[in-house]
Amino acid sequence: MARKTGSHSEITGPRVRAAAERLFARQGYAAVSMRKIAAEVGVQAGALYLYTKDKQALLFDMMDAHMVALLDAWQELDPGGDPMMRLEALVRFHIRFHMERQDAVFIAYMELRNLTPDNYVAITARRKAYEQVVEGILSDGKASGAFAVEDAHLSAMAVIAMLTGVNTWYREGGRLSLERVEEIYWDMVRKSLVG
Amino acid sequence: MARKTGSHSEITGPRVRAAAERLFARQGYAAVSMRKIAAEVGVQAGALYLYTKDKQALLFDMMDAHMVALLDAWQELDPGGDPMMRLEALVRFHIRFHMERQDAVFIAYMELRNLTPDNYVAITARRKAYEQVVEGILSDGKASGAFAVEDAHLSAMAVIAMLTGVNTWYREGGRLSLERVEEIYWDMVRKSLVG
Structure with a gap:
């Protein structure tokens, strides 16, 4: 899926990356699900896929x-x-x-x-x-x-x-x-x- | 549970540690279950608890x-x-x-x-x-x-x-x-x- 542009993903994108970085560093990539990242950002899991494949x-x-x-x-x-x-x-x-x-x-x-x-x-x-x-x-x-x-x-x-x-x-x-x-x-x- | 001594755990102990080290290094502690370690050693999960708490x-x-x-x-x-x-x-x-x-x-x-x-x-x-x-x-x-x-x-x-x-x-x-x-x-x- 191509990365979407527009105000929603432009706001969410950096927050997704920041949340993922924080969680990967603390718990490790293997232990962190997309659902966990979504919860950390405060969005539904599906919304993450607007930002990343x-x-x-x-x-x-x-x-x-x-x-x-x-x-x-x-x-x-x-x-x-x-x-x-x-x-x-x-x-x-x-x-x-x-x-x-x-x-x-x-x-x-x-x-x-x-x-x-x-x-x-x-x-x-x-x-x-x-x-x-x-x-x-x-x-x-x-x-x-x-x-x-x-x-x-x-x-x-x-x-x-x-x-x-x-x-x-x-x-x-x-x-x-x-x-x-x-x-x-x-x-x-x-x-x-x-x- | 105290660590048991005897021939069984003396053989299994080093194998458990070696398997756990290999799995932790490749997949990370958080992603590795006791069940996974047992499977790598080739024993039942319960047998691990003879060796470690x-x-x-x-x-x-x-x-x-x-x-x-x-x-x-x-x-x-x-x-x-x-x-x-x-x-x-x-x-x-x-x-x-x-x-x-x-x-x-x-x-x-x-x-x-x-x-x-x-x-x-x-x-x-x-x-x-x-x-x-x-x-x-x-x-x-x-x-x-x-x-x-x-x-x-x-x-x-x-x-x-x-x-x-x-x-x-x-x-x-x-x-x-x-x-x-x-x-x-x-x-x-x-x-x-x-x-």
């Missing part, structure tokens, strides 16, 4: 939108040029972007297993595109002599995991401001990559 | 055993003394230990949300104990001048996330041996912590 489409759209937003936001922010400056911008961006989307990040990792094969391939391609952004900066920095990485791909994966890990332990109002965390992480990442 | 006890025991095994294995291996040597041993140990237990690691992260409050507190304490092992090595190294870490706790969290991240991308038979990955990760970790 089925639960799988809802999961895929959510995960795809998350990755597209990540890639677009970085493209917008990327200063270009000097790899060291680009990597610092990326480190700070990555931490902020992911901290602001805890549920989406959790789902992006946890629900890969629940994607259909075609959807899995599509999401994996988006993930690879982001990994290649980081790897590209490291490769450029290796070529320019700014970085002493042995394997740009492996170092990119190490950096991404370290940065996304902030989501698992950082709590607002805790001992350190997010800005301070960014500073210290950037210092660690930079040192890990230079000679 | 309920599904929550199964999840808790699994997560607790994973953390206890991690702490015990490190205690066994810890060379003591020089913080740099201890950290190198820990980095290599952490990568190997987690790579050998992909399902348990996935569940340890993903199913925290499905623990009862008391069980959550208990598992969190185990996790903190391991974080403190890493933090302790970094603090010792800071005191001895081996490491230039600003915040030992934060650096410990960064290192742990980076190392556990190997699970999400490393594939056996791929471009790099796990030994080579250990080498490069240790090099990155070491550099990220020195002056």
Whole structure:
């Protein structure tokens, strides 16, 4: 079923996605029915199908939108040029972007297993595109002599995991401001990559 | 119900835990019933209760055993003394230990949300104990001048996330041996912590 346009679905659409994201993150995709999502939004189950084909489409759209937003936001922010400056911008961006989307990040990792094969391939391609952004900066920095990485791909994966890990332990109002965390992480990442 | 001893449950127990771990990792705790676990083991649902009180006890025991095994294995291996040597041993140990237990690691992260409050507190304490092992090595190294870490706790969290991240991308038979990955990760970790 094609996605309907018009005032009703334009209002309901974002609410459906928000409710599904909240429920998937708390209970897991497999445990959440379309009926449960409808109840959370406060509409009849049938009304959901004005917005989405089925639960799988809802999961895929959510995960795809998350990755597209990540890639677009970085493209917008990327200063270009000097790899060291680009990597610092990326480190700070990555931490902020992911901290602001805890549920989406959790789902992006946890629900890969629940994607259909075609959807899995599509999401994996988006993930690879982001990994290649980081790897590209490291490769450029290796070529320019700014970085002493042995394997740009492996170092990119190490950096991404370290940065996304902030989501698992950082709590607002805790001992350190997010800005301070960014500073210290950037210092660690930079040192890990230079000679 | 107390856990029964004897030949029947001693054979079934490990099979129940293995089946539950496999199913929880693939489908998620919420989507897996005791009946499903029994079918995977090849016993009647009632037989599961000879081994475990309920599904929550199964999840808790699994997560607790994973953390206890991690702490015990490190205690066994810890060379003591020089913080740099201890950290190198820990980095290599952490990568190997987690790579050998992909399902348990996935569940340890993903199913925290499905623990009862008391069980959550208990598992969190185990996790903190391991974080403190890493933090302790970094603090010792800071005191001895081996490491230039600003915040030992934060650096410990960064290192742990980076190392556990190997699970999400490393594939056996791929471009790099796990030994080579250990080498490069240790090099990155070491550099990220020195002056």
